[in-house]
Amino acid sequence: MARYAGADCRMCRREKMKLFLKGSKCESPKCPIEIRPYPPGEHGRGRSKDSEYLLQLREKQKARRIYGVLEKQFRGYYEEANRKTGKTGEVLLQILESRLDNVVYRAGWGESRDMARQLVKHGHIRVNGRKVDIPSYRVSANDIIEVAEKSRRMVPFEIAQARAGERPVPPWLEVISGQLRAVVHSVPARQVIDTPVQEQLIVELYSK
Numbered sequence: 001m002a003r004y005a006g007a008d009c010r011m012c013r014r015e016k017m018k019l020f021l022k023g024s025k026c027e028s029p030k031c032p033i034e035i036r037p038y039p040p041g042e043h044g045r046g047r048s049k050d051s052e053y054l055l056q057l058r059e060k061q062k063a064r065r066i067y068g069v070l071e072k073q074f075r076g077y078y079e080e081a082n083r084k085t086g087k088t089g090e091v092l093l094q095i096l097e098s099r100l101d102n103v104v105y106r107a108g109w110g111e112s113r114d115m116a117r118q119l120v121k122h123g124h125i126r127v128n129g130r131k132v133d134i135p136s137y138r139v140s141a142n143d144i145i146e147v148a149e150k151s152r153r154m155v156p157f158e159i160a161q162a163r164a165g166e167r168p169v170p171p172w173l174e175v176i177s178g179q180l181r182a183v184v185h186s187v188p189a190r191q192v193i194d195t196p197v198q199e200q201l202i203v204e205l206y207s208k
Contacts, residue, residue: 056205063197067096068113073136078206089199090190097188097195100125101135103145107175107182108167109160124151139184147180170194 081091101117110116164177
């Protein structure tokens with residue numbers, strides 16, 4: 001599958017906020033947005049008047065970049081959300097939160113969603129006892145996510161166990177750190193999704 005291969009920090013600067021794409025680096029003084037808090041490029045420091053369309057576009061780009069999804073797949077998620085009952089924007093966020101790579105990240109096993117995606121692709125994750133190596137796999141309520149037995153002594157998972165509790169775990173997910181296991185209790189409600197996105201702007205963009 002195609003994947004963005006550019007510098008993650010440029011995306012944060014483009015959105016003028018930390019998207020936490022680089023794990024612990026984002027928390028350090030070395031984070032580029034701390035040094036250059038303006039968009040990249042020759043005219044990055046210049047003032048730009050944000051039109052309604054630009055605000056909507058930036059919100060969509062922000063959501064895509066946070067979850068590491070390319071445009072075609074993101075548009076597909078929106079169309080799926082639009083067909084379902086409920087508020088389209090909220091359903092869209094629920095779909096994104098239900099991706100396996102996001103769940104692995106939320107469980108604290110990957111420092112970033114990109115790292116979590118690699119852990120899934122390399123076959124280290126089990127869902128209900130079966131290997132799943134598709135990052136976009138959608139988890140459901142009562143699913144049990146765990147690290148494969150043979151992978152538990154790998155450095156990333158030993159670090160994850162040592163740092164258990166440092167990152168808040170959403171209430172829809174129960175993490176049993178000592179067993180490198182997580183239980184999905186429910187589909188996440190909008191009020192417990194902390195992603196800094198105004199989903200209504202995305203809906204307005206795609207509705208045009």
